Amino acid sequence: MTGQDAGGQPLFLVHPVGGSVNAYRALAKCLAGTYAVTAIEAFGITDGEPVDELPEIVERYTAAVRDAQPDGPYRLAGWSMGGVVAFEMTRELERLGAKVEFTALMDSPFHFPWAEPGIADGAGTPQLRIYFAEDVASSLGWDLPPSAEADPLGWLADTVAGGKQGKYLQLVREDLERRYTVFRAHFHAVESYRPSGPVDAELRLLYPDGSGIPDAPARWVEMTRTGARQGVVEGDHHSFLKAPVVSQVASFLDGSGS
Numbered sequence: 001m002t003g004q005d006a007g008g009q010p011l012f013l014v015h016p017v018g019g020s021v022n023a024y025r026a027l028a029k030c031l032a033g034t035y036a037v038t039a040i041e042a043f044g045i046t047d048g049e050p051v052d053e054l055p056e057i058v059e060r061y062t063a064a065v066r067d068a069q070p071d072g073p074y075r076l077a078g079w080s081m082g083g084v085v086a087f088e089m090t091r092e093l094e095r096l097g098a099k100v101e102f103t104a105l106m107d108s109p110f111h112f113p114w115a116e117p118g119i120a121d122g123a124g125t126p127q128l129r130i131y132f133a134e135d136v137a138s139s140l141g142w143d144l145p146p147s148a149e150a151d152p153l154g155w156l157a158d159t160v161a162g163g164k165q166g167k168y169l170q171l172v173r174e175d176l177e178r179r180y181t182v183f184r185a186h187f188h189a190v191e192s193y194r195p196s197g198p199v200d201a202e203l204r205l206l207y208p209d210g211s212g213i214p215d216a217p218a219r220w221v222e223m224t225r226t227g228a229r230q231g232v233v234e235g236d237h238h239s240f241l242k243a244p245v246v247s248q249v250a251s252f253l254d255g256s257g258s
Contacts, residue, residue, distance in 0.1 A: 008034045013038070018186075026243060030246055035253075045178075073099040075100070078106065084193060107213070109216055139238050156176055199226075201226060209233070
């Protein structure tokens with residue numbers, strides 16, 4: 001876990017499907033002073049082995065949160081897959097008798113209909129490698145060209161390396177392969193996901209107006225006994241966590257925005 005040295009109540013942000021928490025940097029800065037943000041990075045990004053079973057991911061992350069904050073109330077949030085994991089962590093914390101003040105889901109699917117069973121089996125699944133390359137490229141503001149689909153990680157490595165060759169290009173390719181392994185493990189973990197039951201915590205549901213999963217908020221509303229607060233901000237799946245819209249996201253999470 002990586003923490004931000006700032007005052008405020010603890011808030012735990014769970015990584016998206018790629019496993020990295022870099023996408024939360026701007027959000028953590030916006031929340032400084034209101035929340036002491038700790039981001040949970042996936043096993044396999046810098047050390048350890050990727051985990052490909054959701055119950056194990058939830059168990060490990062819940063234990064890490066309780067080590068960092070022995071007593072509640074807890075505040076959890078996550079973008080995309082991170083929201084799904086945060087929701088299941090909420091269920092686990094409540095099962096253990098802890099209070100969760102709120103759990104925020106940011107453009108999180110209710111289930112993963114595009115994750116065809118078995119697509120994450122085997123290291124070389126062509127379609128999954130394309131999904132990974134598209135996800136990374138989109139986060140960097142690029143489009144994956146059709147010509148890259150034969151070797152999406154090769155195209156991504158060349159583009160990230162910016163024309164550099166030799167050892168540098170090799171290191172970039174190795175880093176992308178490692179990150180793809182984490183992505184594949186997480187894809188496997190959620191490919192058959194359905195929420196396992198409702199929670200007592202308040203759900204804060206935030207989606208960009210360009211979200212590709214418009215039905216998700218209404219489905220998540222049914223998964224809390226307490227109630228849900230919903231918000232919509234500008235942007236799409238990747239852009240809404242970047243400036244200038246990220247300040248709207250922060251306002252929604254800290255309760256100062258609608």
